[in-house]
Amino acid sequence: MTGTEFYKHLKDIGCKLTEQRKIIIDVLIENPGHHTAEEIFTLVKNKNSKMYFSTIYRNLELLTNHKIVEKLSIVDGVNHYELNGLDHHHHVICNKCGQMIQIDMCPYIENHLAEKIKSMNFRPTNHKFEIYGLCDRCSKE
Amino acid sequence: MTGTEFYKHLKDIGCKLTEQRKIIIDVLIENPGHHTAEEIFTLVKNKNSKMYFSTIYRNLELLTNHKIVEKLSIVDGVNHYELNGLDHHHHVICNKCGQMIQIDMCPYIENHLAEKIKSMNFRPTNHKFEIYGLCDRCSKE
DNA sequence: GTCACTGCAAAGTGTTTGCATCGCG
DNA sequence: CGCGATGCAAACACTTTGCAGTGAC
Numbered sequence: 001m002t003g004t005e006f007y008k009h010l011k012d013i014g015c016k017l018t019e020q021r022k023i024i025i026d027v028l029i030e031n032p033g034h035h036t037a038e039e040i041f042t043l044v045k046n047k048n049s050k051m052y053f054s055t056i057y058r059n060l061e062l063l064t065n066h067k068i069v070e071k072l073s074i075v076d077g078v079n080h081y082e083l084n085g086l087d088h089h090h091h092v093i094c095n096k097c098g099q100m101i102q103i104d105m106c107p108y109i110e111n112h113l114a115e116k117i118k119s120m121n122f123r124p125t126n127h128k129f130e131i132y133g134l135c136d137r138c139s140k141e
Numbered sequence: 142m143t144g145t146e147f148y149k150h151l152k153d154i155g156c157k158l159t160e161q162r163k164i165i166i167d168v169l170i171e172n173p174g175h176h177t178a179e180e181i182f183t184l185v186k187n188k189n190s191k192m193y194f195s196t197i198y199r200n201l202e203l204l205t206n207h208k209i210v211e212k213l214s215i216v217d218g219v220n221h222y223e224l225n226g227l228d229h230h231h232h233v234i235c236n237k238c239g240q241m242i243q244i245d246m247c248p249y250i251e252n253h254l255a256e257k258i259k260s261m262n263f264r265p266t267n268h269k270f271e272i273y274g275l276c277d278r279c280s281k282e
Numbered sequence: 283g284t285c286a287c288t289g290c291a292a293a294g295t296g297t298t299t300g301c302a303t304c305g306c307g
Numbered sequence: 308c309g310c311g312a313t314g315c316a317a318a319c320a321c322t323t324t325g326c327a328g329t330g331a332c
Contacts, residue, residue: 016286018287021287051288051289054288055289058287077296
């Protein structure tokens with residue numbers, strides 16, 4: 001999806017298309033992958049735009065509720081956000097330096113889990129798969 | 142492992158066996174599964190023991206570092222802790238009521254991922270697999 | 283013009299830290 | 308009795324909330 005398409009989507013679901021929302025979406029498009037609210041704040045500032053954390057959080061929450069953004073609680077009490085549906089992937093995360101490496105395999109799809117979970121009367125919407133350990137560099141130190 | 146064995150393990154790795162540590166371990170043994178620091182605090186209080194959050198956090202951190210306890214960052218900025226190695230399982234989590242249901246299947250083991258990840262020069266130590274959605278009751282509401 | 287949204291400040295929640303005292307080994 | 312552990316208070320980091328003013332439609 002392009003920026004304009006995201007903008008249109010927002011209006012379609014009855015949200016006002018404010019300058020701040022455009023900037024947040026632009027920043028997420030221009031910087032693929034997951035970012036903390038802090039990182040998004042910095043990226044917004046780099047575009048010479050002033051914005052408060054509350055605006056960022058409120059909009060990330062809104063975008064998450066509308067499935068435009070995905071919220072990941074990967075590391076100790078810090079949420080990461082990324083545009084949803086652009087690509088589906090999981091992570092290998094270094095316990096020492098915090099580096100996150102994407103992996104393409106998805107055990108959920110490969111093992112046909114969706115049907116199994118539905119048979120438990122559970123309606124799955126999304127899933128998370130993460131492997132922790134030490135990356136190449138950190139394991140050598 | 143029994144309580145006494147956990148106590149011994151602590152001494153073996155050079156930690157003092159304080160009353161507070163015994164209580165935390167006892168509480169974790171008596172209440173299998175994952176708990177927040179808050180829940181552990183309440184469980185400790187129910188045993189008529191007074192303990193500060195700092196003591197709980199410091200010890201959970203210590204036990205986590207020594208792989209006696211596993212720390213899970215599952216939900217929005219709240220860590221959950223549980224005794225490690227008692228049983229290996231993953232979770233199905235309801236987005237509405239927060240209920241966590243254990244599932245026994247492990248995609249990591251079933252797909253022989255350990256070797257694949259090692260071939261990336263990454264040393265895996267643990268992993269997390271979670272499926273989010275709506276549980277039976279919440280999806281009916 | 284209306285109402286959703288933002289700026290700003292202040293509070294809230296979960297967690298960590300500093301320091302004096304305590305108690306395990 | 309020495310040093311690691313705890314009690315307690317205070318700080319911290321991330322996030323949410325309340326309210327008045329602003330701007331999209």
